[in-house]
Amino acid sequence: MGEPAIIAFSRNLKLAEKIKDVTGGDIITYSEDAFKLAFEGYRSIIAIMAAGIAVRNVAPLISDKWKDPAVVVVDSGLNFAIPILGGHHGGMNLQKKLATLA
Secondary structure (H helix, E strand, O other): OOOOEEEEOHHHHHHHHHHHHHHOOEEEEOOOOHHHHHHHHOOEEEEEOOHHHHHHHHHHHOOOOOOOOEEEEEOOOOOOEEEEEOHHHOHHHHHHHHHOOO
């Protein structure tokens, strides 16, 4: 699966660091181009934000279920980790890693 891109708003960077300690990867501070950059360079993405924000950002980028990265959304309380794309291509495994943080 490789190391994920962890996309977070600046207010959630400490949480992103905690997730990085468990999953590896790189932290990308949320911006208009964050998901585009992550889609181009990573096989998986962890988005620390509301699912609706992630879905709206990911939707225009989706092209092929065999090529698109897995995307898992995590809430800022670490209560939920929900695969929204590519569950069978690494999303579920990433979700299990994140469960160790709860």
